[in-house]
Amino acid sequence: EVREFLIETYAKALIDWDIDGFKLDFIGSFSAKEDTKLTLENARDYSSVNEAVDRLMTDITNRLTGLKPDILIEFRQSYIGPLMRKYGNMFRAGDCPNSYHYNRVRITDLRLLSGNTAVHSDMQMWHPEDPVESAALQLIHTIFSVPQLSVRIDKIPEDHKEMIRFWNSYWLKNRSVILDGKFVATNPANNYTQLSTSDDSKQIIAVYTNELVNPLGSIDKLDIINGKMLSGIIVNIPKNLSGQNYIIYDCKGKTTEKGKLKHGLQLLYVPAAGIVQIESY
Numbered sequence: 001e002v003r004e005f006l007i008e009t010y011a012k013a014l015i016d017w018d019i020d021g022f023k024l025d026f027i028g029s030f031s032a033k034e035d036t037k038l039t040l041e042n043a044r045d046y047s048s049v050n051e052a053v054d055r056l057m058t059d060i061t062n063r064l065t066g067l068k069p070d071i072l073i074e075f076r077q078s079y080i081g082p083l084m085r086k087y088g089n090m091f092r093a094g095d096c097p098n099s100y101h102y103n104r105v106r107i108t109d110l111r112l113l114s115g116n117t118a119v120h121s122d123m124q125m126w127h128p129e130d131p132v133e134s135a136a137l138q139l140i141h142t143i144f145s146v147p148q149l150s151v152r153i154d155k156i157p158e159d160h161k162e163m164i165r166f167w168n169s170y171w172l173k174n175r176s177v178i179l180d181g182k183f184v185a186t187n188p189a190n191n192y193t194q195l196s197t198s199d200d201s202k203q204i205i206a207v208y209t210n211e212l213v214n215p216l217g218s219i220d221k222l223d224i225i226n227g228k229m230l231s232g233i234i235v236n237i238p239k240n241l242s243g244q245n246y247i248i249y250d251c252k253g254k255t256t257e258k259g260k261l262k263h264g265l266q267l268l269y270v271p272a273a274g275i276v277q278i279e280s281y
Contacts, residue, residue, distance in 0.1 A: 245258065
C-alpha cells in the first residue's frame with residue numbers, strides 16, 4: 001500500500017501538471033539498521049530492504065514511462081551507480097555550488113561509471129564580483145557534462161555575460177564530441193588533472209594544472225582548453241599537426257594570438273580560462 005501510494009503520487013503529478021521529469025531524491029535514505037526487522041510481517045511483502053527498494057524503483061519507472069515514454073528521471077550522488085541506470089536516465093554531481101574543483105571530480109567519477117547515461121553538473125555558481133576568468137572556470141571544469149547554469153543573469157556584469165555566451169556556444173557546437181566521444185580521465189590520484197574526449201577527427205582536451213599535453217596523433221582538429229588561472233600550456237605537437245594554423249582565444253572569445261605549430265614541444269600562450277583551436281586545412 002505504501003509503495004502504491006508513492007507511485008500514484010508521482011503519476012498524478014505527471015498527469016495533472018504535464019511535467020517533463022522528476023528528480024527522485026530520497027533513495028539514499030533506504031538502508032537497514034540494527035533494529036530493522038528483516039522479516040515478512042506487518043504487511044511487508046519483502047524481507048530485504050534492497051529487494052524492496054528495487055521493486056519500488058522498478059514499478060515507479062514502469063508506471064512513469066508508460067505515461068510518458070521520454071520522461072526524465074534524475075538521480076544525484078551519492079545514491080547512484082551502474083545499477084541505478086535501469087531506473088533513470090540522468091545522473092547529477094552531488095551538491096558543490098561555487099566549487100568548480102569538486103564539480104569536475106564528481107562529474108568525472110560519474111562519466112567513468114555511467115556508460116551512455118547523461119551526466120549533469122551541479123549548479124554553476126559564482127559571485128558577481130569574481131574576475132571573469134575565475135567565473136569561466138566554473139564552466140570549463142564542467143564542460144564534459146551537461147552544464148547547469150545557476151547565476152542570476154541580471155546580477156552579473158557584462159563581461160561575465162560575454163564569457164557565458166562564448167562557452168555555451170562552444171559547448172553547443174561541440175556537444176556531440178563532448179558527450180558521445182571517447183572520454184579519457186588522466187591522473188585520478190590527483191583528482192583528474194587532464195580530461196579529454198575525441199571522435200574520429202577531433203579531440204578536445206582540458207588541462208587543469210601545469211603539465212604536458214600529449215594530443216592524439218590521428219586527429220585533424222584539436223582544441224586545448226586552459227582550465228587554470230595561470231596562462232600558458234606546453235603541448236607536444238604530433239607530426240600530423242605540424243605546420244597547421246592555430247588561434248588562441250581568451251575566456252570571452254576574443255582572439256589573442258594566431259600562429260603556426262611546429263613539431264615537438266611548444267609553449268602556447270593561452271590565457272587563463274582560454275582556449276587554443278587547431279585545425280588541418
